[in-house]
Amino acid sequence: MDAVIKIGGSLAEDPEQLKALCTKLSEFAKKYTITVVPGGGRFADVVRDFDKRFTLSSGISHRMAILGMDQFGLLLSQIIPNSCATYLLTDAKQLSEIGVVPVFLPSRLMFREDPLENSWNVTSDSIAAYVASRLHVAKVFLVTDVDGIFTKDPKKHADAALIERLSAEELLKLNKRTSVDRYLPKLLLEVSIDCYVVNGNHPERIEAILAGQQATCTLIVARTE
Amino acid sequence: MDAVIKIGGSLAEDPEQLKALCTKLSEFAKKYTITVVPGGGRFADVVRDFDKRFTLSSGISHRMAILGMDQFGLLLSQIIPNSCATYLLTDAKQLSEIGVVPVFLPSRLMFREDPLENSWNVTSDSIAAYVASRLHVAKVFLVTDVDGIFTKDPKKHADAALIERLSAEELLKLNKRTSVDRYLPKLLLEVSIDCYVVNGNHPERIEAILAGQQATCTLIVARTE
Numbered sequence: 001m002d003a004v005i006k007i008g009g010s011l012a013e014d015p016e017q018l019k020a021l022c023t024k025l026s027e028f029a030k031k032y033t034i035t036v037v038p039g040g041g042r043f044a045d046v047v048r049d050f051d052k053r054f055t056l057s058s059g060i061s062h063r064m065a066i067l068g069m070d071q072f073g074l075l076l077s078q079i080i081p082n083s084c085a086t087y088l089l090t091d092a093k094q095l096s097e098i099g100v101v102p103v104f105l106p107s108r109l110m111f112r113e114d115p116l117e118n119s120w121n122v123t124s125d126s127i128a129a130y131v132a133s134r135l136h137v138a139k140v141f142l143v144t145d146v147d148g149i150f151t152k153d154p155k156k157h158a159d160a161a162l163i164e165r166l167s168a169e170e171l172l173k174l175n176k177r178t179s180v181d182r183y184l185p186k187l188l189l190e191v192s193i194d195c196y197v198v199n200g201n202h203p204e205r206i207e208a209i210l211a212g213q214q215a216t217c218t219l220i221v222a223r224t225e
Numbered sequence: 226m227d228a229v230i231k232i233g234g235s236l237a238e239d240p241e242q243l244k245a246l247c248t249k250l251s252e253f254a255k256k257y258t259i260t261v262v263p264g265g266g267r268f269a270d271v272v273r274d275f276d277k278r279f280t281l282s283s284g285i286s287h288r289m290a291i292l293g294m295d296q297f298g299l300l301l302s303q304i305i306p307n308s309c310a311t312y313l314l315t316d317a318k319q320l321s322e323i324g325v326v327p328v329f330l331p332s333r334l335m336f337r338e339d340p341l342e343n344s345w346n347v348t349s350d351s352i353a354a355y356v357a358s359r360l361h362v363a364k365v366f367l368v369t370d371v372d373g374i375f376t377k378d379p380k381k382h383a384d385a386a387l388i389e390r391l392s393a394e395e396l397l398k399l400n401k402r403t404s405v406d407r408y409l410p411k412l413l414l415e416v417s418i419d420c421y422v423v424n425g426n427h428p429e430r431i432e433a434i435l436a437g438q439q440a441t442c443t444l445i446v447a448r449t450e
Contacts, residue, residue: 015278042271050267050300053240060303064296071289075275078285 001096001137002032003210006128008144009041009072011200021143022080024203026101029082032210033096035135036083036103037128038076043068048120062118063111069124070105077103089134104131116183123181133191138223140193141209142180143200148218149178168195168222180220188222195220226321226362227257228435229329231353233369234266234297236425246368247305249428251326254307257435258321260360261308261328262353263301268293273345287343288336294349295330302328314359329356346407354409358416363448365418366434367405368425373443374403393420393447405445413447420445 005025011018028034040047044065051061077085083101086092089109092102106127115130116122125142132140149171152160171178171185180197188195198205198217205215230250236243253259265272269290276286302310308326311317314334317327331352340355341347350367357365374396377385396403396410405422413420423430423442430440 012275042275043268046267046271047296050237054300054304056300056303060299064299067292067296067299071272071292074285074289074292075279075281078281079279 001035001093001135003034003139003141004037004128004132004135004137005034005141005143005206006037006124007039007072007076007200008142009039009044009068009124010145011039011143012041012072012075013145014201017201019079021200021203022076022083024207026081026083028207028210029096029101030099034101034210035092035096035131035137036073036076036080036101037106037124037131038069038073038103039124040065040068041072043071044123051120058118061120062122063107065123066107066110066127069127070107073103073105089131093135106131109134116187119183121182125181126183126187129184129187129191129193129195132193133187138193139209140195141206142195142197143206144179144197145200146179147199147216148197149180149220162216163218164216165219165221168220171220185220185222188220192223194223226260226318226360228259228364228366229262229353229357229360229362230259230366230368230431231262231349232264232297232301232425233367234264234269234293234349235370236264236368237266237297237300238370239426242426244304246425246428247301247308249432251306251308253432253435254321254326255324259326259435260317260321260356260362261298261301261305261326262331262349262356263294263298263328264349265290265293266297268296269348276345283343286345287347288332290348291332291335291352294352295332298328298330314356318360331356334359341412342408344408348406350406351408351412354412354416354418354420357418363418364434365420366431367420367422368431369404369422370425371404372424372441373422374405374445387441388443389441390444390446393445396445410445410447413445417448419448 047064085103087108095102150160154160168185168188208215272289310328312333320327374388375385379385393410393413433440
């Protein structure tokens with residue numbers, strides 16, 4: 001498979017832009033084999049809130065948040081033309097090979113294998129990278145509502161600069177919350193998968209990267225060969 | 226089994242009261258065989274909101290809302306002492322027989338069988354009644370944050386009066402949104418199960434009804450024998 005593409009939940013805050021992106025995804029699937037992994041967005045935010053109020057165990061809140069990804073995945077399966085929601089990696093592989101967009105609902109795989117740390121350091125970013133590793137994909141896209149990883153939060157600081165490329169080791173050493181989760185660089189190194197953090201409001205950037213071209217994004221390099 | 230007890234999601238807005246209720250539930254399970262079914266609460270409210278913004282199909286929003294019940298069920302399984310979350314009716318039966326409180330996560334049963342209308346007329350109230358029918362239970366409790374069904378919304382009208390008892394046929398004829406979902410009376414008639422709408426901030430009322438005594442609540446009569 002060519003790529004796993006995670007659609008960040010924050011993109012759901014603008015329905016028209018998200019629908020435009022989803023239409024593009026179904027076009028990409030005619031040329032490339034892709035699997036979509038949903039983010040958590042507001043479905044996971046509700047879990048965060050209850051986690052604070054009830055002091056839940058990390059295992060329980062982790063599972064609740066993953067169900068939030070399933071919820072957003074069902075939503076995506078409706079608005080991505082020619083898509084199909086599935087719990088199975090084998091289905092995702094087969095669907096992608098016939099030009100359909102599989103939307104992978106991660107709950108059953110993650111509950112069964114429970115391969116990652118149960119904490120808020122692991123969000124849909126790391127889960128997408130894990131799914132990518134299980135599908136033997138070399139590229140994972142984290143599609144969000146900003147252009148990539150910045151030196152500072154671009155929504156708060158006008159002088160924030162886009163980091164166009166960094167290694168997973170460098171990201172690990174930053175040791176701070178960026179637009180991706182904290183566990184991600186560790187996992188990318190383990191599974192040797194490159195990661196593109198890209199703005200979903202510019203689907204042409206995803207298309208360019210799929211075609212091996214340059215585009216505005218942050219590339220996190222983790223492949224060793 | 227003696228009873229299915231649905232815990233309304235609105236009760237999660239007061240963590241201390243909900244924890245007190247949950248402690249009581251585990252005490253009841255020593256004397257009675259019970260299964261807890263979670264409501265949807267804010268987990269389902271997020272789905273309602275996205276349903277409006279994306280005009281989702283009824284099948285998709287129905288499934289997303291049921292995943293919201295799974296989320297609240299996982300939360301309940303942490304705060305009910307001596308409880309266990311399960312997807313299986315057979316597990317629920319066995320756990321209840323050894324004094325454990327099964328928290329039934331409805332997604333897998335409901336996705337597999339899809340027995341009820343897919344619309345917002347069917348919420349966790351009807352799903353709890355369906356689970357009760359599958360467990361051959363004669364009583365279903367809908368535990369909420371008001372004393373039962375009122376003649377008017379008690380949170381808005383000071384002269385609202387509690388309806389202590391009505392038949393499922395009468396509730397069906399009311400043909401309006403009460404504190405229970407619109408599909409419920411139809412289903413109760415089909416499965417011949419009596420339903421008690423009761424205030425979870427007074428767990429002693431649930432205990433009294435389990436013991437066959439009177440308590441403040443609304444009894445919806447549907448059993449024909």
